[in-house]
Amino acid sequence: MEQIASKYVSSEILAILERLESNGFSAFIVGGCVRDMLLGIPPKDFDISTDALPSEVVDIFDKAGYKCLEIGKKYGTISVSKTPIKTNDSAKNDSPKTQKSPKNMQSTKKYQKNNESIKATNNEAINDFVEITTFRKDSAYIDGRHPQSVEFGKSIYEDLSRRDFTINALAFAPHTPQKANDKRGKNRGQSQIIDIYGGLEDLKRKSIACVGKPSERFSEDYLRILRALRFSSVLGFDIEPKTKRAIKSQIQKLDSLPKERVNAEFSKLLLGDFACEVLSEYSEVLSVIFGESLGLGVDFDLEGFATFGAFHKLASLKNAPKDLVTRLSVLCYALFAKDFGKDFDLDFDTKSSEAKLALKTALKNLRYSNEIASQVCFLVGFANRALAKIYEAGQCQKSLKIALKLLAKECSPNALIAEQKMLALFEFLDIICASKPKIAQAKSSFCQVLCHKECFCLSHLAIKGDEVKSTLQKIKQKNSLDSLSSRFVGEVLDFLLRAVIEEQIPNTKSALKSASEKYLHDLAQSVSKACKEEKC
Structure with missing residues (x-):
């Protein structure tokens, strides 16, 4: 465990943990970052759980010169800068708890000195923040998303009990916490992993399992269904049978979630190394996300997709680079390709195109940007x-x-x-x-x-629009045809371009001028004849 701490946990994070502990509180690194460290994956960010209340966290770090953001305060979360970014007289003083203990005062001063050194040598980290959240125990969930109320817990064990999967219900202390109710019979200074739900064993087995009853965990927050699929796609882990059955039975509930949340998780799923396998095994998720746009009923299970080889096309995800536009295009091609025939109108702005409308609607519903939607529509179409x-x-x-x-x-x-x-x-x-x-x-x-x-x-044409327009004006005056307007310039240029591409006319000014004159002369005769017929 000491190797994990030295390899992945920065001195800034250690200083934050020590500051909380020196003020008499417990502090642990928790969640996905612990999982990633154990898998040998450098964490993208760190989350810290503590028994300090949000107001106490703000008091401790504000006095020490750290910047505190209280956006998530009502949920127990304070975002604290990784290093002190302000200097004031209060930053030199510790909290009353620390002042009572000379030993703690020395320890805190030591870490203040370290933080000042970090600030001087690591300016790029000044704007980075770490989330510090008070131990929580959630009440009943009311809408498949939010708990009815947030209650603060007293121990790390209560906090871990509310997490989604066993591999995420892990807490890491770079050294044994000083509080008696968190000791595990080890000497202070040793690091430890707190695992009360078998997360370490599930990591070894490469298995995704819920903490407690899967159906209850998913009903608390239906986004956890997509999170399970995302972890399976990214990590290559199997989903254990009970969790799998709960996913299958509750997957339609994804339709009740805000599309922005679905977008974030689904995009990460799509970028995983095992996206093809996950989407093939849990094809129901595609019917929920894309079913309405494809004109499918909510009970559609995508079996019909096999008739036009959608699952075969999904296999292309294995060869696709981890680029969202490319991966999304491969998926949409598998789902929508049958609607884009050889003679499909290439103009995606044509409202009569049902295929274009269905695809754009699907991407819009999932809150993808116009830029991403445009690129995907082009590639698929x-x-x-x-x-x-x-x-x-x-x-x-x-x-x-x-x-x-x-x-x-x-x-x-x-x-x-x-x-x-x-x-x-x-x-x-x-x-x-x-x-x-x-x-x-x-x-x-x-x-x-x-x-x-x-x-x-x-x-690329050797003739320009102004030259064609000049020729048109001459023919217009010669034939006294007011209806021969400049809108025909574009038509002439398009004719010339196609003729050059098909190698019917060489791309020279003289050849193009001659061809444009002939085209406009024939056009003038046609317009003149039509005018005479109208008068008759």
């Missing part, structure tokens, strides 16, 4: 279209390049954005497509397009 073009081109390099340039044209009118989207699309196709050589060939062909600066955007 363009994937089938791109695969169709690649396979239709076959081995013909010319046809493949033309198809890819037309696809790039649809991606964005901006050349740089179109290039970035196409390269991202190839990376995505490489993840979801079984034929890796085919995708590699297509990517190589598009890279040649970029290398040779071949045309696939309006900005």
